[in-house]
Amino acid sequence: MDDGMMNLQQTLIEIETNAEHLLLARHELVENDKIRNGNREALTALRRRARTTKTSVPSPFESLMKDIGAGSRPLVREMCPTCGDHDPKEPTWMIFPGSDIFCRIPFHAAHSILENDQEQLDYSTKKLQSYVKEKSLVISEMGALDDRISPAVLKSLVTLTDGPK
Numbered sequence: 001m002d003d004g005m006m007n008l009q010q011t012l013i014e015i016e017t018n019a020e021h022l023l024l025a026r027h028e029l030v031e032n033d034k035i036r037n038g039n040r041e042a043l044t045a046l047r048r049r050a051r052t053t054k055t056s057v058p059s060p061f062e063s064l065m066k067d068i069g070a071g072s073r074p075l076v077r078e079m080c081p082t083c084g085d086h087d088p089k090e091p092t093w094m095i096f097p098g099s100d101i102f103c104r105i106p107f108h109a110a111h112s113i114l115e116n117d118q119e120q121l122d123y124s125t126k127k128l129q130s131y132v133k134e135k136s137l138v139i140s141e142m143g144a145l146d147d148r149i150s151p152a153v154l155k156s157l158v159t160l161t162d163g164p165k
Contacts, residue, residue, distance in 0.1 A: 018135055018139050019139060025128055029128045032125050032128065036121045036122070039121065042114050043082070043114050046092070046110065050083055050085075050086035050107070051086070052082060080108060082108075082111045083111070087107065089108070091105070091106065092107045
């Protein structure tokens with residue numbers, strides 16, 4: 001084979017490999033978003049059940065100021081922002097991700113597990129988004145299609161469909 005053809009073949013292999021990694025990362029990002037939305041819905045349902053919102057539960061400082069001079073009560077009462085005045089030991093049914101097992105666990109444990117999962121999913125989503133940006137930049141710098149093919153031809157290739165004759 002000619003050296004030019006070998007170079008072209010090697011470049012196409014690199015572009016296709018990077019594009020495949022990009023598509024896999026985007027697919028994983030979509031799956032991650034589905035799980036994040038499910039967790040968010042579950043946390044909202046638990047907050048409704050406890051009749052709290054993220055900002056409705058007073059901070060420890062507010063509790064301290066309210067309880068000054070109460071005598072026998074402790075000055076600071078730790079309060080979970082999700083549980084609020086709701087009974088944290090109340091049993092709650094929960095299904096664990098990736099399994100078909102329902103467990104009856106305390107209310108506080110259920111929302112703590114979901115909040116930790118949500119933080120991990122947010123972190124992995126940010127990592128995936130930066131990876132997608134990086135791969136997109138690499139593919140763009142390689143000049144995949146846009147430098148060699150005119151935009152009109154590229155648009156016609158993108159809209160090309162197979163249909164019965």
